Amino acid sequence: MILRNKRFSIISLLLFLLCSCILSICVGAIEIPLKNLVKILGNQLFNLQADSYPKQQEAVLLAIRAPRVLLGALIGATLSMAGCAVQGMFRNPLAEPGLIGVSSGASLFAVTFIVLGNTVFHTVTLVFGYYALSIAAFTGAFLTTWLLYRFAVTRGRVDISSLLLMGIAINALAIALTGLLTYVATDEQLRNITFWSLGSLGGANWKTLTVMLPFALACMIGLLPMGKALNAIALGEAQAEHLGINIKRVNKYIVVFAALGVGASVAMAGVIGFLALLVPHLLRISVSADHKFLLPASGLFGAGLLVLADLIARTVAIPAELPIGILTAFMGVPMFIMIILRSRKERRFL
């Protein structure tokens, strides 16, 4: 019964992801009817030579929509899986990369890199090329997560208040330093920085997609086998150790892979808040807290949800685009408040 329930959820989430992708590809300033989408895909993938659609639709699909939807799915999946793993590691649904400052740490490093990139880090840029920005953001995400872990975890016990307070401090510091950097930034850099604070998939193209892909895959493939360990950790860190789980090693592993994913996502699309809080927790309370299910399900659900959010972000005020962070915040904040209210009742999380 339970097993079927989980399998059923995974299949539904797969369908949800597929539908959001198709919807998001077809709808926009230039509509692509479903039958044309099928023809274009047939042409591209199997060389079918069907030829009864406007060339403009093909161009929009290939150059704009497809990479954007794929990037959205990839970032949504990565952020949600990273969020799921970090929540599991800290045993608290409030431990979301955005709230506890991991995304800010990544964006701080990314912004610093953009502004000072050419003068200070030009050897880094030379060596890593397009990957340099992602690597800078990853370094930021990694250092923040590590710092949080050092401060908020004492003798295996997570102090969630210090975790969240540290998050506030890091977020404030990131805002302040980003503000400071805007004074030395050029106009073009300035536009990039604004884009960072609320997130957008507007920069998506095949190039950004190929940069994102290895980081996203590393994060997802790295985190997927952690289900068993995270389940054991849910019983308590001591109990997990008695079950043969090496907590220190697991935590280090999760910190590295989650930071890798969050860092690359921030580098590609800026700070997209609340998605990583909303997705895993919704699945946790509605289906199961089994992380062997929760990790892949979060990935699917997060991917679908971010693709949909991006569809709304770019169609609700055509020709202008809303930053996607606004939409994820609208979805995530009610959930955040709900968690706080529930935990006040149970006196468990704070």
Next chain:
Amino acid sequence: MIEATGLHFKIGSRNIVENVHFSAKPGEMLAVIGPNGAGKTTLLKLISKQLRAESGEIQINGKNLADLTLEDLAKFRAVLPQSNYLNINLTVFEIALMGRYPHFKSKPNESDLEITSEALREMGMYGFKDRLIHQLSGGEQQRVQLARILAQIYQNPNGILLMDEPINGLDLQYQQIILDKARKLAKQGLTVMCILHDINLAAQYADQILVLKQGKRIAMGSPEEVLSEDLIFSTYHTRVKKISDQQLGYPIIVPIT
């Protein structure tokens, strides 16, 4: 088999465990008693490798504890935690299956599932297997936890079971269910070490009792030998009367005013 010699552990300059030695044999249940702050939990944490002793040696089944990894230990040594409420959206079966985690990599095989079911059956919780753990009472949850521990060391002749006040906060019936199961496991050949607060429960269930006070070993032996009125007065500063009942087969300790 647990053999500990010359164990020392201190926090800052305070000795928490001081020169403690004892051994627990397979087939026996060892109860550790003593006043609050006597170092009972610390001693158990030293044995379960959560803490590292400053000096002294611990042998588990003839092997030095320091040479055993957490993974090695988890295959034959289980630890039942104090009863604390689990609020996780997992089923009873999923919780009990975690006992098999040290035995499979990512997917449980048939025998893991079989053993989990059997462990739940032995604890009378099989009927609850699809229920969510947070819907159960504290006593039912602790039975599921014991089923998990049972699954972990199921029919392992070298199994070792450590319990830290496993019956705290449970009612009379659940106290008896949990401790009765622990003694049966000992009778099947397991080595069982259990911290207890209640001297009478220790007298009722333990084969051996280790008495600690301020980190030091005060006495060790069978309940009848160890639990004298004088020893309890010097350990707990409470006057008691010891009643020996032939029919019961174990002494009863009653405080007197």
